[in-house]
Amino acid sequence: MQLLIARKGAVELMDAPDPVPAENEVLIETAYSAVSPGTELAALASQPSDVVGMVRKGFRSWEKVKKSLERRGWKDTLAKVEASVEKPIPLGYSLAGRVTRVGSAVEDFRPGDWVAASGPGAGHGHMAAVPRLFCARLPKPDMAKDACVAALACVGIHAMRRADLSAGAKVAVFGLGAIGQFTVQALRASGHRVLAFDPVESRRTDAARAGAEDIDPTSYDFEKASYATAHGGGLDAVFLCVKSDSDEVMRHAATLCRKRGRIVIVGEFPIHLPREAGYEKELEIRISAAYGEGRYDPAYERLDQDYPVEHGRGTVRRNMELFVRWLGEGRIVPSLMRPQVIPFGDAPSAYSTLNQSPTVLTLFKYSASAPSPTRMVEPQRSHADAGAVGIAVVGGGRFASESHLPNLLKARDKFHLRAVVGRTPARAAVVASRFNAAYATCDLHKAIADPETSALLIATPHARHAEQVIAALNAGKHVYVEKPLCISLAELARIEKAHHDARSPYGGRPALFVGFNRRHAPLSQKLAAWRARESKPVDVRYLFRCTPMPSGEWYDDPSQGGRFVGEVCHAVDWILWFTASPLESRAVIPGLHGEADVFLRFADSSRAHLRFQPAWKNEGAKERVEIQQQATRWVAEDFLELHAFQNDSHTTQDRWKSKGHREALDAFAAMITSRDATGDDPQGFLASSRLTLELAEALRT
Numbered sequence: 155m156q157l158l159i160a161r162k163g164a165v166e167l168m169d170a171p172d173p174v175p176a177e178n179e180v181l182i183e184t185a186y187s188a189v190s191p192g193t194e195l196a197a198l199a200s201q202p203s204d205v206v207g208m209v210r211k212g213f214r215s216w217e218k219v220k221k222s223l224e225r226r227g228w229k230d231t232l233a234k235v236e237a238s239v240e241k242p243i244p245l246g247y248s249l250a251g252r253v254t255r256v257g258s259a260v261e262d263f264r265p266g267d268w269v270a271a272s273g274p275g276a277g278h279g280h281m282a283a284v285p286r287l288f289c290a291r292l293p294k295p296d297m298a299k300d301a302c303v304a305a306l307a308c309v310g311i312h313a314m315r316r317a318d319l320s321a322g323a324k325v326a327v328f329g330l331g332a333i334g335q336f337t338v339q340a341l342r343a344s345g346h347r348v349l350a351f352d353p354v355e356s357r358r359t360d361a362a363r364a365g366a367e368d369i370d371p372t373s374y375d376f377e378k379a380s381y382a383t384a385h386g387g388g389l390d391a392v393f394l395c396v397k398s399d400s401d402e403v404m405r406h407a408a409t410l411c412r413k414r415g416r417i418v419i420v421g422e423f424p425i426h427l428p429r430e431a432g433y434e435k436e437l438e439i440r441i442s443a444a445y446g447e448g449r450y451d452p453a454y455e456r457l458d459q460d461y462p463v464e465h466g467r468g469t470v471r472r473n474m475e476l477f478v479r480w481l482g483e484g485r486i487v488p489s490l491m492r493p494q495v496i497p498f499g500d501a502p503s504a505y506s507t508l509n510q511s512p513t514v515l516t517l518f519k520y521s522a523s524a525p526s527p528t529r530m531v532e533p534q535r536s537h538a539d540a541g542a543v544g545i546a547v548v549g550g551g552r553f554a555s556e557s558h559l560p561n562l563l564k565a566r567d568k569f570h571l572r573a574v575v576g577r578t579p580a581r582a583a584v585v586a587s588r589f590n591a592a593y594a595t596c597d598l599h600k601a602i603a604d605p606e607t608s609a610l611l612i613a614t615p616h617a618r619h620a621e622q623v624i625a626a627l628n629a630g631k632h633v634y635v636e637k638p639l640c641i642s643l644a645e646l647a648r649i650e651k652a653h654h655d656a657r658s659p660y661g662g663r664p665a666l667f668v669g670f671n672r673r674h675a676p677l678s679q680k681l682a683a684w685r686a687r688e689s690k691p692v693d694v695r696y697l698f699r700c701t702p703m704p705s706g707e708w709y710d711d712p713s714q715g716g717r718f719v720g721e722v723c724h725a726v727d728w729i730l731w732f733t734a735s736p737l738e739s740r741a742v743i744p745g746l747h748g749e750a751d752v753f754l755r756f757a758d759s760s761r762a763h764l765r766f767q768p769a770w771k772n773e774g775a776k777e778r779v780e781i782q783q784q785a786t787r788w789v790a791e792d793f794l795e796l797h798a799f800q801n802d803s804h805t806t807q808d809r810w811k812s813k814g815h816r817e818a819l820d821a822f823a824a825m826i827t828s829r830d831a832t833g834d835d836p837q838g839f840l841a842s843s844r845l846t847l848e849l850a851e852a853l854r855t
Contacts, residue, residue: 157580158278158501158518159242160198165502168242170579173275173283174596177259178458180289182271182282186302187249187498189278189516191508192331192397192422194245198505242580246278248305250298251520259458260286268292270474272305272445274455278501278518279579287448287460290474293482299495300481300488302517303336307486308445308473310337313420315468316442317391319346324389326350326410327366328403329396329421330357332514335491337393337420338366343485349389356512363490388412388435394419401426411437418442446470457713491515542566543632543826546573546601548622549614550585553636558611559589561816568823572607573600577614598622602629608660609826612636613669616714620645623666627656632665634822638723639668639843641715643851646843654834665825667818668839670727672777674821675793675814678728681781685732688783691759692733695780698725700768718750718850722766725777726849727842729754729762732781737845742852750853 156167175181253267263269263286273288292301310333319325323346327338330352341348342365350366352358362368392407394417401424407417408431416438419425427439447461448454448469454461461467468476480486493515496504501518508516545562547554562569571591575598576582586594592606601607602625609632612622620640626633627649640646649666658664672678685692700717714720730737735756743751752764775791787799793813798806825837835841 155280155579156498157242158245158498159580160194160245161242163198165198165245165505167499167502168580168583170279170583171576171593171595171597172281173579174598175255175257175260175283176285177257178287179257179275179283179285180253180260180263180269180271181255182249182251182269182276182284182289183254184249184251184278184280184282184520185298186251186495186520187246187276187278187518188303188306188332189504189508189518190247190306190332191514191516192333193247195505195508196422197243197245242584244277244279244578244580247274247276248272248303249276249278249282250292250302250304251282252295254281257286262286263289263291268295268298270298270301270304270478272308272474273449273470275578276305278498280498280520281579285455285458287454287458287469287471288474290471290478292478297478297481299517299519301478303332303488303515304474304477305445306332306515307336307340307477307488308470309333309420309442310335310340311473311476312444312446312468313337313393313395313418313442314340314344314346315473316440317393317416317418319344319390321345322347323391324349325391325393326369326389326407327361327393327395328352328407329394330354330361330514331395332491333420334393334395335360335364335514336486337395339364339486339490340480341393342366343480354512357514360491360514364487388415391416391418394421394423396421396423398423400424404428405431408432408435408437411435414438416440444470446473452711456711488515493517495519497521542568542570543608543823544572544604544606545569545609545611546575546604546607547571547591548575548598548601548610548612550574550576550581551613554611554613555585555588557815558613558819559585561819562611563589564816565819565823568820569609572604575601598625602626602631608632609634609665609822616641616720620649623649624652627652627664627666630656630658630664632658632667632822632826634667634669634819636669637727638715638719638846639839641719641847643844643847646840646847650834650840653840665822665828666839667822667825667837668727668843669815669818670724670731670839670842671814671818672724672728672793673731673814674817676810676812676817677790677793677796677808678732678814679817680796680808681732681788681790684788685734688786690783691756691761693760693782694729694732694762695782696725696729696762696764697775697778698722698764698766699774699776700766701776716850717768718766718853719846722764723843723846725764725766726752726846727839728779729764730838730842730845733758733760733762735760740845740849742849744853752849 155172157170159168250270253263253265256263269289269291271284271289275282275284325346326349327334328351330350338348338350338361348366349369350358350361351369358368389410392410394403396403404427413435419441446469447467453459461469491514494513495517498518498520562571574582574586574591574594582594610626612635616638619635623633623635653666656664733756735758738757739755741753748768750766754762777792779790781788785801789797794810796808
């Protein structure tokens with residue numbers, strides 16, 4: 155299919171694989187989509203068009219550039235910046251079309267339904283996978299052209315709900331672009347009296363056709379507030395749907411409001427209200443974001459958790475259903491704005507005139523049959539050995555793109571990149587092209603069924619690991635899965651059975667490898683060599699600080715297993731690997747603020763104390779390991795710096811640039827070659843995963 159994207163400050167059509175709906179999503183063949191000029195042009199303007207701009211935006215400080223140069227070197231740092239410049243931003247968030255497929259948990263839609271869709275996934279493209287809570291069924295297919303504006307119209311509906319108006323209220327709308335026009339129509343549909351302000355006469359005319367009173371701001375004296383005085387002391391609410399660098403519009407709104415009136419902010423401008431005006435009238439300021447409650451709420455968007463009906467909240471779904479009803483009743487009429495309809499193939503050229511066009515509403519119309527996805531460029535076979543393992547990378551996110559995929563390119567003698575399997579079409583296409591994969595896809599089963607793919611590297615969010623690992627093992631594929639292996643003991647039991655029963659087409663059992671890279675770090679290998687020479691018991695103290703995560707990051711979502719399972723599993727695995735002795739006892743002590751202490755004792759009398767400490771700011775090493783054996787002490791920081799002490803005297807210091815990610819891939823290749831002939835858990839990955847999950851359960855209970 156084709157997607158409309160912004161990249162390097164320009165708009166283009168991108169060939170991309172068809173999306174695959176998740177369990178709570180519907181797959182839609184698009185008939186029409188609507189342009190939101192303000193949002194989409196802002197996304198376009200925010201993109202840096204060169205490397206210097208991307209450095210400023212992506213790294214945000216030269217200190218981060220310096221750290222990246224120290225860790226990665228200038229080539230990898232430059233490659234990271236250039237990749238960020240090339241990163242596409244899919245445009246659009248409002249469409250209508252026909253459902254072709256539904257996810258396994260979707261019961262309220264079925265193939266053949268016609269729907270309006272908004273929000274995540276509802277961009278300009280031939281196909282879209284959209285969460286069911288962002289869709290509303292259309293009574294008739296011929297409503298699709300008007301219904302494709304659902305998200306834009308629901309911005310106005312949500313703003314109206316935020317104002318909490320009494321019946322027959324007197325209000326004003328400033329700014330009569332697409333959002334302002336739909337705000338006017340929503341207010342009129344609810345029976346309110348609306349004054350419409352905009353310097354462009356044609357826009358005021360469009361609003362007047364919807365029932366608004368045309369007010370020419372050039373002839374209105376805001377300072378004297380003559381209108382407010384003449385109409386019973388002012389307006390109940392003023393809706394500000396403008397984009398401006400000045401806060402003057404706030405002063406105008408305060409002038410027009412009655413005592414205890416409301417100013418509803420929909421647009422983008424400095425929010426500054428003169429104290430005298432706000433204080434005298436006791437004005438309320440309410441901000442209206444997006445097109446309904448639930449937008450930007452991870453529970454609503456990602457976890458399919460709707461708000462209870464009895465709360466009376468105007469969620470995205472309920473606002474969309476109200477829009478469809480008003481559309482059918484003729485209370486909202488997009489055609490009053492005289493929209494221009496452009497064939498989707500001509501979409502890129504439309505953006506150059508959006509700001510100059512007097513038309514406030516632009517729609518894209520899609521052909522009945524979407525073009526077939528363009529196959530990605532085949533890799534140069536000369537760059538890989540004939541005996542290299544064909545591998546598919548599942549998950550093209552930041553970590554895979556910055557670590558695994560560059561390492562796979564450097565290991566062409568061992569691996570040949572067949573496919574990139576991505577959650578979103580644009581991301582999959584870009585990453586596959588950048589790393590010269592044979593093709594991009596959003597369908598995991600396509601990669602698994604590929605006869606030239608012998609192994610999968612799974613780097614997706616943690617909650618997906620178990621199902622993806624099991625699917626790959628059932629097909630006899632070798633698996634490298636990023637930690638954690640899974641997020642529950644029940645999932646671990648299923649993986650163990652799948653691995654025990656799995657058979658590779660090449661004979662033997664397929665390799666199951668977990669990305670516990672710490673044990674493969676050069677620092678760890680030096681300690682392991684010392685441990686092999688000095689076989690006496692050791693005391694290990696391992697401090698693991700969880701650094702703060704940005705708001706909304708999936709990693710911090712409890713449904714992904716939590717930070718202990720997702721990160722501290724590294725420490726548990728490393729301790730078991732390093733001590734190399736059967737575990738005899740354990741103890742877990744939870745703290746009051748999320749911290750935890752884990753005490754382990756081993757058969758050879760070695761002991762380990764693992765301290766898990768949530769961090770509120772970045773301070774010190776994330777991981778610090780101290781190893782004591784009689785008079786010898788080793789101190790490792792972040793597996794990159796190692797200090798040795800003898801009788802408390804500092805003797806040596808070593809530094810490395812690798813934490814073991816490349817070395818872990820080499821170990822995976824060796825494991826594939828060995829055909830896994832050494833038992834059910836040759837590397838101890840299952841044992842360390844089980845212990846991590848048991849410790850996490852103890853902390854919870």
